[in-house]
Amino acid sequence: MSKTCEHQHNCIKELKTDHEEILKKLDLLKKAADGSEIDKKQVKEFLHFTETFAEPHHKKEEEVLFPELEKKGIPKEGGPIGVMLLEHEKKRNHVRKLKEALNEDNESQIKESSLAIISLLQDHINKENDCLYPMAEEVLSKEDLSNLAHRCQQLK
Ligand SMILES: [Fe+2]
Numbered sequence: 018m019s020k021t022c023e024h025q026h027n028c029i030k031e032l033k034t035d036h037e038e039i040l041k042k043l044d045l046l047k048k049a050a051d052g053s054e055i056d057k058k059q060v061k062e063f064l065h066f067t068e069t070f071a072e073p074h075h076k077k078e079e080e081v082l083f084p085e086l087e088k089k090g091i092p093k094e095g096g097p098i099g100v101m102l103l104e105h106e107k108k109r110n111h112v113r114k115l116k117e118a119l120n121e122d123n124e125s126q127i128k129e130s131s132l133a134i135i136s137l138l139q140d141h142i143n144k145e146n147d148c149l150y151p152m153a154e155e156v157l158s159k160e161d162l163s164n165l166a167h168r169c170q171q172l173k
């Protein structure tokens with residue numbers, strides 16, 4: 018890896034940029050699912066987004082960032098990492114329900130699952146931005162952050 022690369026990449030910064038993108042799409046989902054009429058096309062677009070962008074984002078955390086934080090002594094069980102993993106699973110369950118609801122054209126369930134995803138992910142992202150990522154920045158060196166950024170890119 019070249020020196021220039023080390024200066025350019027920081028996995029926490031890149032994951033935070035992902036969060037901004039996810040939050041934007043959650044706003045669109047809210048507009049689509051919380052109005053007087055549900056915009057099913059837009060809800061479907063959100064499902065595509067979650068598979069192609071949000072899910073890979075969670076994978077970067079689960080497969081690259083969190084294991085590295087555990088190595089640095091941040092515990093998985095009974096700590097923030099365990100909570101984040103549990104919330105990723107909860108989100109996946111809501112997404113499964115939302116898919117089923119779309120297939121069945123069940124509007125009240127589409128709305129309920131969409132709102133559940135929105136509130137869960139907004140809260141989840143706030144916790145990562147305000148609590149877990151600052152912890153990560155304390156225990157990871159600049160070089161670690163750069164190495165992790167490269168490993169995250171390789172997951173894509
Ligand atoms: Fe996460």
Ligand SMILES: [Fe+2]
Nearest residue numbers: 074078142145
């Ligand atoms: Fe995240």
